Amino acid sequence: MHQNILMNIDGLDRADLPRVLSELPFGVAALDGERRTLFMNRALEGLTGYSTAEVRGVPCRHVLRGSFCLHGCPRTACPGAEPCSVEGTLINRHRRKVPVRLTSVPVLDRDGAFLCSLDVIEDLSALKDLEARLSRTAGPGQMVGRSAHMEHLLRILPAVAQSDATVLLTGESGTGKDLLAEALHRASPRARESFVRVNATPMPEALLDVELFGQSGGQADGGGARPGKFQLAQNGTIYLSEIADMPLAQQGRLLRLLDEKAVLPAGGDRPMRLNVRVVAATNRDPEALVHAGLLREDLFHRLNAVRLHLPPVRERGEDVQFLLTHFLNIYAAKFRKQVQGFSEDALNQLSAYDYPGNVRELRNMVEYAVMVCAGEQVLPEHLPPHVRLPSEQGSSPAAARKSARKKA
């Protein structure tokens, strides 16, 4: 039907096809039966960096330099009259790798004889960038794990992120509380807004007050208006990394903020409305902190709306080997080393170690091992000394420490 409509257009056979193709916003190449370049439109000239005049008659694999040209040329993959589409990359004249989709359409005359092939090349850079950005924002970030506890955590993470509830993260130092807080923010509807991290380090209370809740203008000391961390996190997420380090006075103000969704800047008399999601973390047992009077009980109950616990590495069982391999691949690629894995002895020593510094320590250990390893396997001598030194009983100090901890 479409063909009939086109045949009714008077003079279409005399149309200036190259000019029409040149105006199209995506790349088009006309190729002969041997896939030599006959014509490229302006968009494709821009994408490849070559002009038609330079490459007329040159095999298209040397012009497009597509990944599909060498392994599975679309015309050899589907030699019939049907259009054929493949995705891949090309490397242009400016040495830039560009993700593209190529659709090859054979052009036949009315008797079905082959005239030429029209290859349409779409630049997918923008789409791929968007895809990468979306996977970064919606995924669990750098959080990885295969143990039952971690799998459960990663499974519920998107649901927790979508809610606006206050979250309390618990777990020893180095277990990934900061990463989890960031992953929660990135997977939440607030991902486009700021993620502000606050470390309530010991400092004079008045200063901390200004740091957290800001300062209104017209101060006696001449100081102007200054936004606090909470104001900076407006519409986003604020992450209080060690909630128990926060003085009790500020804990009281935080409590009021969570209740009233408003904050009174230092020296001000008008409260400022705030829309901030609070994620707090502590590396100690929060109940014990309440008991010791370091954390206000009423604040604890408000923060504890959702509680996520990150287990220490020694309780993550099968995750140790998974994490070792995960970081080995990362550092082998980073240092351009051919390290493929760990020897059995090295793996035994690493599995026996109890990682008091958790994932952070494990990651540093693998980084060190890959750095000093010159071969394909990490051997015990490539491990940091405190893991590999043999003990008097014949077992490694790592194992001895682990059993001592268990006894304790």
Add this chain to the structure above:
Amino acid sequence: MGRKILVTLYRDEVSPRFDLCSEVLLVSVDATGHEVRRQDLVLAHSSADDLCDLILDREVSAVLTGGIEEEHYHYLRWKRVEVVDAVAGLAGEALGKYLKGELASGDILFARLPDA
């Protein structure tokens, strides 16, 4: 002093892609530019990183290839390897021109069709 030249291969042509090449031609020449040894190496798999390692391991002084990514190009240049890239043509012809000092990056050695 002799030197080694590596040509990335796709059939009998210079491979259009450095990172996807699975065969290379390694030619040793003496101080006068005469070929003294020719080796065809089939690679276990195509990888730009592995190919860079091979080039440095074999102490290659010049690489003739098609499209190469900026990162690998600058890495090899930084390691003082001459890279003549974006070469389109038969491998033998490209090598001959290089030895005569007549090959430059971006050279197209295939016959071109006249303007329509």
